[in-house]
Amino acid sequence: MSVLQKTITLDLAESFKKIVGEAYFFTDEATLQDYSKDATETLQFSPQAVLKPATADEISAILKICNQYKIPVTPRGGGTGLSGGALPYLGGIVISTERLNKILHIDERNLQVTTEPGVITEVLQREVAARGLFYPPDPSSKGSCFIGGNIAENSGGPRAVKYGVVKDYVLNLEVVLPTGEIIWTGANVLKNVTGYNLTQLIIGSEGTLGIVTKIVLKLIPLPKYDILMLAPFNDLDKACEAVSVIFRAGCTPSALELMEIDALTIVSQMVGTHAAPVNSSIAAHLLIELDGNNKDVLVGEMEQIAALMEQHGAGDLLLAEDAQQKEELWKLRRRMAEYVKMCGYTIEEDVVVPRAELSRLIKVLKEMGHKHQFKSVAYGHAGDGNLHIRIKKDSVADSYKNPEMQLILRELFQQIKALGGTITGEHGVGLIQKGFMDIMFEERTLQIMRDIKRAFDPNNILNPGKIFD
Amino acid sequence: MSVLQKTITLDLAESFKKIVGEAYFFTDEATLQDYSKDATETLQFSPQAVLKPATADEISAILKICNQYKIPVTPRGGGTGLSGGALPYLGGIVISTERLNKILHIDERNLQVTTEPGVITEVLQREVAARGLFYPPDPSSKGSCFIGGNIAENSGGPRAVKYGVVKDYVLNLEVVLPTGEIIWTGANVLKNVTGYNLTQLIIGSEGTLGIVTKIVLKLIPLPKYDILMLAPFNDLDKACEAVSVIFRAGCTPSALELMEIDALTIVSQMVGTHAAPVNSSIAAHLLIELDGNNKDVLVGEMEQIAALMEQHGAGDLLLAEDAQQKEELWKLRRRMAEYVKMCGYTIEEDVVVPRAELSRLIKVLKEMGHKHQFKSVAYGHAGDGNLHIRIKKDSVADSYKNPEMQLILRELFQQIKALGGTITGEHGVGLIQKGFMDIMFEERTLQIMRDIKRAFDPNNILNPGKIFD
Structure with missing residues (x-):
């Protein structure tokens, strides 16, 4: 991997300002603070600058510069992520998609919507519902998360049990590659086997392969x-x-x-x-x-x-x-x-097992709590076998920096794998789970993932340090 | 790309026989003939040998040798493909999955089935239906195609319009990589965002990234x-x-x-x-x-x-x-x-447009038929916007080798792209459509696909020459 440049020189700042306009280039402390956190535990990483472009072309121009000067770029949606995916772990710039916030076309003839990524999920759902149409994926944060972030994380929510997750609704994506090219991954059709499925590869890739700038979603009739x-x-x-x-x-x-x-x-x-x-x-x-x-x-x-x-x-x-x-x-x-976290259950996991193994999962969890002296509460999408597990352990605020908690989670995840399950069902790997990827995947498989990353992002500028090192 | 070795030496033949057993290594003319064709137009490419291994370990051992000696390997299911995906275009060996034909476990507790790839799709459907369960994807060839081939092509069929295609049912895959390692792509769960979605990447990759040896499918309740x-x-x-x-x-x-x-x-x-x-x-x-x-x-x-x-x-x-x-x-x-082909409509296309553009698609087709003097019939999955178009033109038996037909199809596909559609909805690119990939994808996008191929298959031994050159 190439060495990343973490300092934004004045010259570069000028170039960025020329692209997005002075009003949308931020280096003030308050903004940097705002964009250094998400909804994960207690993690915080500050960017050197925050950019708020308005178009794919602006994002392309920014990425071309960052690719040339090897500046880390972290894309950010609503900032509601639970795995640290939108945090500028290695500094550099944050690109917020908040100004790409238009629903471009609700196609009632084809039951499709084309939207920009900065639209709030619930807003999109309301707009299509007004036309008798339904976009089902509904993460708990739907009132503030962005549809673009949902693509990045392949979000779920309660209705996934009947209607599926984000990946089941995405037909086509416009993506700005880390090298600056703007591509479409597919076509606006219900079935597509033309080449490798780059659409599905981008979904859930946590903003590491490209920045999504337009999204074509399939809609279904709204149940009455x-x-x-x-x-x-x-x-x-x-x-x-x-x-x-x-x-x-x-x-x-x-x-x-x-x-x-x-x-x-x-x-x-x-x-x-x-x-x-x-x-x-x-x-x-x-x-x-x-x-x-x-x-x-x-x-x-x-x-x-x-x-x-x-x-x-x-x-x-x-x-x-x-x-x-x-x-x-x-x-x-x-x-x-939100409230369970406020009461000290700060560590949040997002495990999945085959549905019929739910009671064994709970048994494992409670036995481990007894053995390692932590309290836990479980809730979530039982119908999918996907439970959110919150852990409270005296003097441990987050799993990320605590070696003891890392060992506890490793033990838990190994048991979950033995049940046929996996370590994250809808929150993503980000920073929080990347230390556990070796539980789920052989080194050769992780190498393939890194090589895929390199195919999109030869200089490793886009959301570096997420999912794997 | 490395230079592939197309001659199977006697030493190599001995090695292969040791792996699969003498009875499952074929070089007789009749077998080579059988495995040189599929259901496409008139294409024919002969392998040097056909191997019928019984296990993932045997396939792994074969691939390790082929990777070492750079021998082209073409995986083959039921041989019902419509894009030439299972044809040994560059010679070498064919690996038939016909002996990996066991349904390993119907998990009624979790509504899942684990199967080997050589099971006939309809057999799988019948077996799960006997337990009140439903595996919907039903290509027309369901009585003879293999479930493994369906994974390779991301098959659809009439029921896709309500129930989705193969990709909507696959939870986890055991894959033998071209380099010989045996990996699992995911977990046996309904939701999974742990790393890049290799499961979805393998589906529809037309046997170019790995050979699938176990498949975990989601089932749903059988409608009454x-x-x-x-x-x-x-x-x-x-x-x-x-x-x-x-x-x-x-x-x-x-x-x-x-x-x-x-x-x-x-x-x-x-x-x-x-x-x-x-x-x-x-x-x-x-x-x-x-x-x-x-x-x-x-x-x-x-x-x-x-x-x-x-x-x-x-x-x-x-x-x-x-x-x-x-x-x-x-x-x-x-x-x-089958019958339309027998009546001279030998050229089969598999185009998709947004559903409401169907009548414009038909109009384009018929106008082109008038202009270029061909007859056409259209049928298929109108609900998905996916029509099979059969073309009959005097003295033209196939599109693959006919420059005039290539130009006609290029014009057709360009118009289909302009309608928001694409060139194949469920048959795959294989050999038949690979000359048209530039219509759908920018060169940078095709380069990413080639780089992904290289991540899995550095020596380009697995199904070389398919999808792209």
Whole structure:
């Protein structure tokens, strides 16, 4: 790898200003601070400058300079990432996509939308919903994350269990390569086997292969109805079993979330709601959503699921009565990460196992907590086998710099691999997980990934130090 | 690129025999003939030897030798490919996966199946269906193609319009690299963002990056009911419009196929059936399937679609009465490629456009036929915007070696690109389309693809000469 240049000379600063305009080139302390953090634990890395270009051509011009002078470039979306992907780990410049914030074309004839990357996910969802169309991926941060960041991380969210993740909706991408060329990866079509699938390679590549500047997404018809139900379990193991049973019975809920009671208690108190029952006899809740176009069919499916859950030990089921109650229940789930973190559960993992191994995953976690003296809460996308695990250990604020926690996580991840699982389902590797990549991949496989990186970015200027060294 | 060695010395032959056993090493003329063709036009390339290993370890040992001596290796599944992907273009050896033909584990707890690549797609579908599970991708050749070949080509089929293509079902792959290492690309989980998505990169890479030896597929619950309907249109343009209208109304059929009348007439005569009406007032039929778990809902949806089609000019609709009639209608569609080819429409293209551009695609095709004096028939996956176009031109048997046809196709593909489309939706690039890759991709993008190839296969031994030179 070539040696990166971390100093932005005055001459370079002038060149950057000429490209983006003086008003969009920042070196003031407050801005550098703002762009040195994301939603990960406690990580902080400061850039030398922040640039806010408005077009792919401007980004291309910036990258050509950075490639020539070997300046590290970190692309940044909404800054809501959970693995440090948008942090300027090796300094250099941050390119924020916040000014590429236009939805360019909602194509109702073809059920597609073309958008710039700086559009907030929820804004995009609302705009297409107004036309009866549906873009399902809905990360918890959907109110502030950017669609471009979602592409970079291949984001999921609760609805992935029925509708899939970001990669299942992307048809075509305009990408500025680290060497400055602007390319399209595919075509605006539903099926495409023309050459290697660069579209899928860019998705989830965490901003290391190129900066996405236009995105063509497939849309589907917006389902007309949904039902939301909360089911308490006095045994975490049984809640996990019930998850598996629902799918084996042929049901496909549009969300199936698990919330361990400690996490739910925290967020209920913080939000100040009694929307969900919280008491000492409950170990966990399952939050189950069904959606579709026929209300009677939905009610029938919900009854089937309710019966299955009761057979597997669920207590009194709570059916959300109206839109407000649905929103309250969803709010508990969506704000869980934030509030649980505030209560000292600062270390967040994002593990995935085959769905039927959920209870074994929880068992491993709790046994390890006992052995290594940490507290943990688990919640998240149980239907996908994807749980967010938050860990609280006295005097340990983050996993990144703590050797003891690194060893604990290594042990946990090895056990998860043995269950057929992996270390991140939707948050990405970034900085947080890169020390564990050797658990999941042979050295030859990692070498292939590095060679792919080199194919796109021969000077290793784009988001260097992420995913692997 | 390194110079490939095309002669298999006696010493090398001995080494290969030691690995696979004498009975599975072939150099007899009949076998070499058999493995020199596939389902493409008229292409033929003979290997020096055919090997039929039984395990990933055997394949690894073979590839290590080939990598050392720079011998071209062409992996082959069922030999049903339509782009020449399995043809030993540069000689060397063919590795057939026909002995890796076991379904290893149907995991009913996790709705997954682990299979070897040499299993026939329809056999896999039947085995999982017996357990109430569904693996949707169903290329027309499903009765003889291998699931491994489907991975290599990212196959589709009629059901892709509702259920997606092969790439939407693959969770994890065991791959033997051209350099001999055996790796897994992912984990057996529904969501995975751990490193670059090598799983998706291998899918559709046409056997150029590695030989897949184990496949973990996601399964879904098998829908209980389906309805099949045939709708005649006296105007091809209106049939295309109706396709688009169905989706804009929020319906998602499980198949929506177009059959131009000339193609249907040929196959009806060859099969000897009157299952579908064929007369001079009809220009094309749409074949529409709906599936789901609630019969009443399906009937309601079919009525909605029927009304839409009548509004858009459909004639008398034919509803399949029973399983036999459904099978007869499907047989017409599935055998179309074979019989249309036998009637002189030897050149097959596999273009895709955004769905609403279908009628413009047909218009371009017919105008070009008039200008360049060729006949054409179109059929296929209209719901995906993916049409198979068969061309018949006097004294032209294949596109591959005919400069005039190459120019005609170039013009066609340029127009398709202008419609937002691409040159292959499910058949792959192989040999047939590689001369047209410059239409879809900039040179820098093709260079990235070549560099990715080099990352996996530094000596360019695996399926050399496919996709790009």
